[in-house]
Amino acid sequence: MEHYPPILFPPQPSSSSSSSYSSHLITHLPSNMLSNNQVFGSLPRNNSSGLLGLREDAKVLSLEGHGAPQMESFGGAENEVNAGRKKGEKKVRRPRFAFQTRSQVDILDDGYRWRKYGQKAVKNNKFPRSYYRCTHQGCNVKKQVQRLSKDEGIVITTYEGMHSHAIQKSNDNFEHILNQMQIYSSFGV
């Protein structure tokens, strides 16, 4: 892996995501992401634009090699969370983060335990998107996993929310991933 040319997420021809791409790169990945994961709450907020038709800011960095993720920051990506929503209650929005990985497997072993709660076909993509929730009690972190139809080797993993607990199993793999991201992030800024 000599260099990792940053690439933009390919704009989808879908009509719903024709907005401009304004985005931020994460300039550093706190190592405490492995332990207390406060990083998910510390992103800058910005306007949002489309990523694969989602309401998210996205700039994608590309890393070659299996398991090597691209960090993708959703600058102000605030998605809607309607947990226990009541009529008239304000929607809570939380930042989302996506990793683009070139991998044969969809699921990155990030050390947390996830339970799949849904799968949906996505427009303009022949691969379905899978929805996962952290199984830890009281932790409602979610993630979405989707493979690019344009490049079957690329998997987008979108994290949503902050883990409120420690990692539940060995995170060697994810630590490796994070290390790569830290290296890589120095390119972005």
Place this chain on the structure above:
DNA sequence: CGGGTTTGACCTGCGC
């Protein structure tokens, strides 16, 4: 038997 997955139905937001 407990925990995770599958999958169709349902809900909601958004664009036309």
Place this chain on the structure above:
DNA sequence: GCGCAGGTCAAACCCG
């Protein structure tokens, strides 16, 4: 208002 697409629910199912 309607239809579409994304997101979630939950019952049935599967597996260790």
